[in-house]
Amino acid sequence: MCENVRVTVWNEFRHERDNEQIAKIYPDGMHAAIARHLEEQPGIVQVRTATLDEPEHGLTDEVLAETDVLTWWGHAAHAEVADEVVARVRDRVLDGMGLIVLHSGHYSKIFTTLMGTTCNLKWREIGEKERLWVMAPGHPIAEGIGEWIEIEHAEMYGERFDIPAPDELVFVSWFPGGEVFRSGCCFQRGRGKIFYFRPGHETYPIYYDKDVLRVIYNAVLWAAPVGSARPTFGNWQPLEKVGD
Amino acid sequence: MCENVRVTVWNEFRHERDNEQIAKIYPDGMHAAIARHLEEQPGIVQVRTATLDEPEHGLTDEVLAETDVLTWWGHAAHAEVADEVVARVRDRVLDGMGLIVLHSGHYSKIFTTLMGTTCNLKWREIGEKERLWVMAPGHPIAEGIGEWIEIEHAEMYGERFDIPAPDELVFVSWFPGGEVFRSGCCFQRGRGKIFYFRPGHETYPIYYDKDVLRVIYNAVLWAAPVGSARPTFGNWQPLEKVGD
Amino acid sequence: MCENVRVTVWNEFRHERDNEQIAKIYPDGMHAAIARHLEEQPGIVQVRTATLDEPEHGLTDEVLAETDVLTWWGHAAHAEVADEVVARVRDRVLDGMGLIVLHSGHYSKIFTTLMGTTCNLKWREIGEKERLWVMAPGHPIAEGIGEWIEIEHAEMYGERFDIPAPDELVFVSWFPGGEVFRSGCCFQRGRGKIFYFRPGHETYPIYYDKDVLRVIYNAVLWAAPVGSARPTFGNWQPLEKVGD
Amino acid sequence: MCENVRVTVWNEFRHERDNEQIAKIYPDGMHAAIARHLEEQPGIVQVRTATLDEPEHGLTDEVLAETDVLTWWGHAAHAEVADEVVARVRDRVLDGMGLIVLHSGHYSKIFTTLMGTTCNLKWREIGEKERLWVMAPGHPIAEGIGEWIEIEHAEMYGERFDIPAPDELVFVSWFPGGEVFRSGCCFQRGRGKIFYFRPGHETYPIYYDKDVLRVIYNAVLWAAPVGSARPTFGNWQPLEKVGD
Numbered sequence: 001m002c003e004n005v006r007v008t009v010w011n012e013f014r015h016e017r018d019n020e021q022i023a024k025i026y027p028d029g030m031h032a033a034i035a036r037h038l039e040e041q042p043g044i045v046q047v048r049t050a051t052l053d054e055p056e057h058g059l060t061d062e063v064l065a066e067t068d069v070l071t072w073w074g075h076a077a078h079a080e081v082a083d084e085v086v087a088r089v090r091d092r093v094l095d096g097m098g099l100i101v102l103h104s105g106h107y108s109k110i111f112t113t114l115m116g117t118t119c120n121l122k123w124r125e126i127g128e129k130e131r132l133w134v135m136a137p138g139h140p141i142a143e144g145i146g147e148w149i150e151i152e153h154a155e156m157y158g159e160r161f162d163i164p165a166p167d168e169l170v171f172v173s174w175f176p177g178g179e180v181f182r183s184g185c186c187f188q189r190g191r192g193k194i195f196y197f198r199p200g201h202e203t204y205p206i207y208y209d210k211d212v213l214r215v216i217y218n219a220v221l222w223a224a225p226v227g228s229a230r231p232t233f234g235n236w237q238p239l240e241k242v243g244d
Numbered sequence: 245m246c247e248n249v250r251v252t253v254w255n256e257f258r259h260e261r262d263n264e265q266i267a268k269i270y271p272d273g274m275h276a277a278i279a280r281h282l283e284e285q286p287g288i289v290q291v292r293t294a295t296l297d298e299p300e301h302g303l304t305d306e307v308l309a310e311t312d313v314l315t316w317w318g319h320a321a322h323a324e325v326a327d328e329v330v331a332r333v334r335d336r337v338l339d340g341m342g343l344i345v346l347h348s349g350h351y352s353k354i355f356t357t358l359m360g361t362t363c364n365l366k367w368r369e370i371g372e373k374e375r376l377w378v379m380a381p382g383h384p385i386a387e388g389i390g391e392w393i394e395i396e397h398a399e400m401y402g403e404r405f406d407i408p409a410p411d412e413l414v415f416v417s418w419f420p421g422g423e424v425f426r427s428g429c430c431f432q433r434g435r436g437k438i439f440y441f442r443p444g445h446e447t448y449p450i451y452y453d454k455d456v457l458r459v460i461y462n463a464v465l466w467a468a469p470v471g472s473a474r475p476t477f478g479n480w481q482p483l484e485k486v487g488d
Numbered sequence: 489m490c491e492n493v494r495v496t497v498w499n500e501f502r503h504e505r506d507n508e509q510i511a512k513i514y515p516d517g518m519h520a521a522i523a524r525h526l527e528e529q530p531g532i533v534q535v536r537t538a539t540l541d542e543p544e545h546g547l548t549d550e551v552l553a554e555t556d557v558l559t560w561w562g563h564a565a566h567a568e569v570a571d572e573v574v575a576r577v578r579d580r581v582l583d584g585m586g587l588i589v590l591h592s593g594h595y596s597k598i599f600t601t602l603m604g605t606t607c608n609l610k611w612r613e614i615g616e617k618e619r620l621w622v623m624a625p626g627h628p629i630a631e632g633i634g635e636w637i638e639i640e641h642a643e644m645y646g647e648r649f650d651i652p653a654p655d656e657l658v659f660v661s662w663f664p665g666g667e668v669f670r671s672g673c674c675f676q677r678g679r680g681k682i683f684y685f686r687p688g689h690e691t692y693p694i695y696y697d698k699d700v701l702r703v704i705y706n707a708v709l710w711a712a713p714v715g716s717a718r719p720t721f722g723n724w725q726p727l728e729k730v731g732d
Numbered sequence: 733m734c735e736n737v738r739v740t741v742w743n744e745f746r747h748e749r750d751n752e753q754i755a756k757i758y759p760d761g762m763h764a765a766i767a768r769h770l771e772e773q774p775g776i777v778q779v780r781t782a783t784l785d786e787p788e789h790g791l792t793d794e795v796l797a798e799t800d801v802l803t804w805w806g807h808a809a810h811a812e813v814a815d816e817v818v819a820r821v822r823d824r825v826l827d828g829m830g831l832i833v834l835h836s837g838h839y840s841k842i843f844t845t846l847m848g849t850t851c852n853l854k855w856r857e858i859g860e861k862e863r864l865w866v867m868a869p870g871h872p873i874a875e876g877i878g879e880w881i882e883i884e885h886a887e888m889y890g891e892r893f894d895i896p897a898p899d900e901l902v903f904v905s906w907f908p909g910g911e912v913f914r915s916g917c918c919f920q921r922g923r924g925k926i927f928y929f930r931p932g933h934e935t936y937p938i939y940y941d942k943d944v945l946r947v948i949y950n951a952v953l954w955a956a957p958v959g960s961a962r963p964t965f966g967n968w969q970p971l972e973k974v975g976d
Contacts, residue, residue, distance in 0.1 A: 094361060094406070096870060116360040117338060117433050122480035128487070131971070133647045133668050134961065138828060138923035142960040147648065156482075159621045160475035160635065162338070162434055165657070167409055168899070168920075172647070172660060172668045176972065177482025180621050180662045188900075189361050190406055191870035228874040229866065231404030236366035238400075238421025239863070240908065243372070340626060375727070377891045377912050378717065382584060382679035386716045391892065403865045404879065409901070411656070412676075416891070416904060416912045420728065424865050424904045424912050432656075435626035472630045473622065483619070484664065582849060582894070604848040605826060605921050610968035616975070644970075648963030650826070650922055653899055665970025677849050678894055719892035724854035726888075726909025731860070 005224045006046040008067040009035045010059065012074040013051040015202045025205050030073055033207040034216060041217050052077055057085050064088060069098035069220045072105045073200065086110050094190030095230070098223025100216060103200035106161075111196070114189050115163050122158035124177065130154035130199065132171040132183050141170050141184065141195065141218045149211040155201040157181045163196070171215075173198060184215070186222075191230070193223040249468045250290040252311040253279045254303065256318040257295040259446045269449050274317055277451040278460060285461050296321055301329050308332060313342035313464045316349045317444065330354050338434030339474070342467025344460060347444035350405075355440070358433050359407050366402035368421065374398035374443065376415040376427050385414050385428065385439065385462045393455040399445040401425045407440070415459075417442060428459070430466075435474070437467040493712045494534040496555040497523045498547065500562040501539035503690045513693050518561055521695040522704060529705050540565055545573050552576060557586035557708045560593045561688065574598050582678030583718070586711025588704060591688035594649075599684070602677050603651050610646035612665065618642035618687065620659040620671050629658050629672065629683065629706045637699040643689040645669045651684070659703075661686060672703070674710075679718070681711040737956045738778040740799040741767045742791065744806040745783040747934040757937050762805055765939040766948060773949050784809055789817050796820060801830035801952045804837045805932065818842050826922030827962070830955025832948060835932035838893075843928070846921050847895050854890035856909065862886035862931065864903040864915050873902050873916065873927065873950045881943040887933040889913045895928070903947075905930060916947070918954075923962070925955040 011031035015022045026033055031049040039047045048067070050058025052074070064070075070089065074081065086109045093099050093114060101111045106119045132149040134142045149171070158179030164187070171184030183198030197215060200206050207213065255275035259266045270277055275293040283291045292311070294302025296318070308314075314333065318325065330353045337343050337358060345355045350363045376393040378386045393415070402423030408431070415428030427442035441459060444450050451457065499519035503510045514521055519537040527535045536555070538546025540562070552558075558577065562569065574597045581587050581602060589599045594607045620637040622630045637659070646667030652675070659672030671686035685703060688694050695701065743763035747754045758765055763781040771779045780799070782790025784806070796802075802821065806813065818841045825831050825846060833843045838851045864881040866874045881903070890911030896919070903916030915930035929947060932938050939945065 114360040116358040118477075120477040122477060124480050124482065126482070126486060128482075131666055134963075135647060135670070136653070136920065137648060137960045137963055138920055138925060138958055139960070140958050143958045144960070146961045147963055156480075158480055159623060159660070160477070160625060162475070162477070164408060164431070164433060165411055165624070169653070169657070172670075174662060174666055174668050176484060176486045178484040178619055178662055179480075179482075180660045180668050182623070182660075187408070188868065188870055189408060193870060226870055226872050226875045228869045228871070228876070229878045231406070231866075231869055231879055233362075233364040233366060233404070233406070236368050236400075236402055236423075238368065238370070238372075238423075240420060240422040242370060242420045375910055378719075379891060379914070380676065380897070381716045381719055381892060382676055382681060382714055383716070384714050387714045388716070390717045391719055403867060403904070404869060409868070413897070413901070416914075418906060418910055418912045422863055422906055424906045426867070426904075432624065432626055437626060470626055470628050470631045472625045472627070472632070473634045475622075475625055475635055602848040604846040606965075608963075608965040610965060612968050612970065614970070614974060616970075644968075646968055648965070650963070650965070652896060652919070652921060655897055664972060664974045666972040667968075667970075675896070677896060719852075719894070721850075721852040721854060721892070721894070724856050724888075724890055724911075726856065726858070726860075726911075728908060728910040730858060730908045 003043045004045045005043055005220060006066055006068045007038055007044060007071065007220055008048045008050055008063060009071045010050045010073065012077050013053065014077055015075065022202050030202065030207050034071060037213045038217060038220065043221055052080060057081060059085050059089060061088065064092045064097065067097060068225055069100065069223045071100040071102060071216065072108060072110060073102045074108045075104035075202065078108050081109050086113060090114060093192035093194065096191040096225035098192060098220065098225065099194045100219050100223060101194065101196045103198060106196065114194060117164060118162045121161045122179065124156040127153040128156055128176050131174045133174065134170065135172055136168060136170045139168060139170050140222045141215060143218050144214050145211055151199055151206060151209060153204045154199060154206065157198055191225070191228065195219040195223055247287045248289045249287055249464060250310055250312045251282055251288060251315065251464055252292045252294055252307060253315045254294045254317065256321050257297065258321055259319065266446050274446065274451050278315060281457045282461060282464065287465055296324060301325060303329050303333060305332065308336045308341065311341060312469055313344065313467045315344040315346060315460065316352060316354060317346045318352045319348035319446065322352050325353050330357060334358060337436035337438065340435040340469035342436060342464065342469065343438045344463050344467060345438065345440045347442060350440065358438060361408060362406045365405045366423065368400040371397040372400060372420050375418045377418065378414065379416055380412060380414045383412060383414050384466045385459060387462050388458050389455055395443055395450060395453060397448045398443060398450065401442055435469070435472065439463040439467055491531045492533045493531055493708060494554055494556045495526055495532060495559065495708055496536045496538055496551060497559045498538045498561065500565050501541065502565055503563065510690050518690065518695050522559060525701045526705060526708065531709055540568060545569060547573050547577060549576065552580045552585065555585060556713055557588065557711045559588040559590060559704065560596060560598060561590045562596045563592035563690065566596050569597050574601060578602060581680035581682065584679040584713035586680060586708065586713065587682045588707050588711060589682065589684045591686060594684065602682060605652060606650045609649045610667065612644040615641040616644055616664050619662045621662065622658065623660055624656060624658045627656060627658050628710045629703060631706050632702050633699055639687055639694060639697060641692045642687060642694065645686055679713070679716065683707040683711055735775045736777045737775055737952060738798055738800045739770055739776060739803065739952055740780045740782055740795060741803045742782045742805065744809050745785065746809055747807065754934050762934065762939050766803060769945045770949060770952065775953055784812060789813060791817050791821060793820065796824045796829065799829060800957055801832065801955045803832040803834060803948065804840060804842060805834045806840045807836035807934065810840050813841050818845060822846060825924035825926065828923040828957035830924060830952065830957065831926045832951050832955060833926065833928045835930060838928065846926060849896060850894045852894045854911065856888040859885040860888055860908050863906045865906065866902065867904055868900060868902045871900060871902050872954045873947060875950050876946050877943055883931055883938060883941060885936045886931060886938065889930055923957070923960065927951040927955055
């Protein structure tokens with residue numbers, strides 16, 4: 001871990017092409033903004049991008065085999081992600097690939113499949129403030145972050161967030177409208193690590209925020225696979241003599 | 245909770261009809277053995293059974309609506325369980341119905357769907373001993389149980405058990421062949437509680453064991469729904485005045 | 489569990505005697521308000537109270553032996569609680585007695601000793617609103633509660649709350665000043681269950697609030713001891729034949 | 733994390749001086765065996781040792797200030813560790829220093845203080861085999877380890893191990909006498925990370941085992957402090973305008 005990490009930044013990449021306002025913020029797509037930042041960080045040796053409208057959504061067996069951590073942003077077109085690609089990504093996560101699910105990715109097929117729950121939530125889009133409080137100040141994903149992160153304009157997500165209780169809860173968000181949200185959640189599934197991170201609506205320049213980018217970078221290092229044994233399954237002979 | 249619980253005991257009910265040896269142990273099926281025990285317990289007001297070969301596997305909307313806790317035993321015919329019934333059961337669990345998954349039910353569609361992982365494991369069938377150690381002596385599922393449960397002849401299941409880390413780990417099994425297994429695991433999913441309990445192979449009279457039956461009964465009480473608010477999801481107005 | 493629960497409501501009981509304003513709200517002390525409510529609830533068969541200025545703070549071996557669940561409110565006089573009483577209470581908790589720690593009890597000797605951390609936090613007293621969101625809608629402590637609890641005037645507690653990650657997180661509070669707080673936290677220690685519940689400042693009539701009282705009642709039922717085996721410790725003979 | 737880690741290896745260092753048999757295995761003490769291994773590992777820039785009979789047990793403020801991760805082995809002389817040193821170590825752990833507690837260190841003042849429970853267990857010393865199964869194959873502490881670790885001759889520790897449920901359970905041990913044990917346990921306390929690792933009895937050459945040494949090294953990297961904000965506590969002004 002912590003070095004030679006190969007990242008693939010996946011993006012639905014529709015809003016940025018369909019909406020002029022959003023195109024101004026992210027002319028090359030949100031994936032480009034995230035990828036550019038990660039490319040410059042220590043420990044990361046390769047950053048690719050992949051998008052929905054590429055063949056196989058850019059997530060071929062080859063690409064996944066060479067990906068240590070995959071970040072995922074989707075929103076309007078979750079249903080268009082092919083089930084076989086979802087199954088392929090899931091297999092890779094269970095085998096050790098890290099997965100960082102961003103913002104509206106909470107409703108993606110890959111996240112809901114891995115969680116087993118609806119991943120539903122409350123939402124509101126009035127550009128209000130968000131403050132993410134650090135719940136776990138010793139967690140590697142909080143490295144370099146102050147006591148909280150403030151985002152001036154954000155879409156609101158509110159609890160109940162219908163996920164399994166996270167294995168580690170790193171951030172909880174406050175919104176002025178009166179809601180809270182578990183906005184930084186770690187899950188271990190199979191040999192893979194999953195981090196859900198809330199910020200990132202397409203109509204705000206959130207993926208240029210240095211704290212948000214730092215968290216994504218930290219999460220990538222945290223989620224990188226560990227060189228541990230792949231468990232064997234199935235019929236199994238005793239390791240010790242049984243009975244007389 | 246703790247009273248007026250309505251249970252439905254579900255069983256694949258094939259081995260008991262196909263195999264003479266097994267039929268001798270469970271002439272009316274394993275579900276009958278479990279149901280008879282539960283019927284006599286305080287706090288339980290209704291016990292039904294349902295099996296794979298009934299229409300809709302006996303799990304109609306009506307039955308599920310009147311079920312507080314569902315127990316599940318399946319093995320050879322997981323694939324024959326209809327996807328729409330699985331989806332129906334899952335919706336009920338997320339809405340609050342308890343689910344007790346027994347033994348080879350680890351590989352059922354309903355369990356793997358709710359877990360999001362493969363739920364794979366190691367196994368061996370040589371009739372060896374199993375000793376289940378209590379890890380959480382204050383847990384309601386351990387009520388009335390000693391420091392451990394001993395089962396003279398059991399199928400072995402060994403780690404790695406590919407599940408999410410359980411919210412609470414109640415039992416860990418020891419096997420003479422050298423393996424261990426997380427054999428009593430609690431999960432909260434949506435408003436529902438899930439308990440996986442390992443013992444129960446069809447070729448041994450395990451569902452007559454008083455400790456095993458006690459754990460199933462305890463788990464039923466623990467998993468009974470709580471009269472809590474059903475969360476609302478979707479677009480949401482602020483509860484407080486936002487901005488100036 | 490769930491029946492025949494014997495509760496002892498412990499209170500520092502100083503503010504109510506020293507401060508006229510507070511005496512008006514709680515003429516017989518906060519413990520009396522809580523005790524009166526619990527006395528009327530099903531499943532509870534005995535409610536005592538005990539206070540700091542009684543001999544042994546009212547927590548003799550006899551009283552503790554007859555207590556299934558102890559609730560604790562302290563604030564200004566944590567240091568006056570005798571270490572031997574703290575040790576006695578701790579032993580009982582580890583042996584199975586439930587403990588409900590209320591509000592400023594976060595800084596009590598008994599809570600900090602059982603947690604192992606400072607239990608420090610941010611605070612502010614300007615009588616602002618508190619909204620407690622239910623994080624775990626299927627949890628028995630949330631029974632009968634809506635999606636959230638609203639308290640019109642409360643002292644603020646804000647994160648970072650220096651506790652171990654709770655085993656279960658039932659409530660998270662929102663405050664208008666911009667803070668959040670894990671305000672309903674479950675811990676298992678030894679055979680005992682501990683619930684920390686934030687609301688309850690002495691200058692507000694919070695222990696007359698029906699939702700707050702409901703949570704305390706639910707927590708008492710949840711924390712009641714389970715009739716499980718007391719583990720044995722120390723030198724231990726093998727249960728199986730070892731070696732050849 | 734993951735680089736420039738400064739380790740202090742602490743050892744009671746009595747058995748190795750008092751017992752000829754043990755002195756033969758560890759002529760310079762167990763701390764020397766561990767320290768020598770760590771010195772050669774990448775990411776570790778400094779390894780000191782400290783022992784009970786040095787002034788302040790070798791754990792002055794200066795030493796602790798320059799220690800990122802402290803490993804702890806104690807057994808016969810837990811009571812001789814000065815309370816003020818324990819308090820000093822605890823403060824450093826809560827402030828971010830990692831702590832690796834080895835074998836009989838389960839009963840040390842520093843571990844029991846941080847856990848809040850008795851940390852008691854069953855034990856037996858007949859030199860039997862131990863097999864540690866990996867429960868969390870994606871965890872950094874399992875890096876480079878197979879599906880299990882085998883130790884030919886070990887002291888047995890058996891459940892019930894009276895600790896809080898670990899935040900992450902990395903290993904569970906199997907013993908031929910019929911017991912199991914949670915032998916690799918992660919805890920977060922304050923900003924610090926704690927790892928309890930069971931193997932290591934003084935009468936067996938366990939700290940020369942490559943898997944055991946690998947786990948200790950992995951744990952050191954995992955437990956190294958993260959450069960995150962130190963939380964502020966106490967009275968706190970609102971970040972947002974409250975009220976009208």
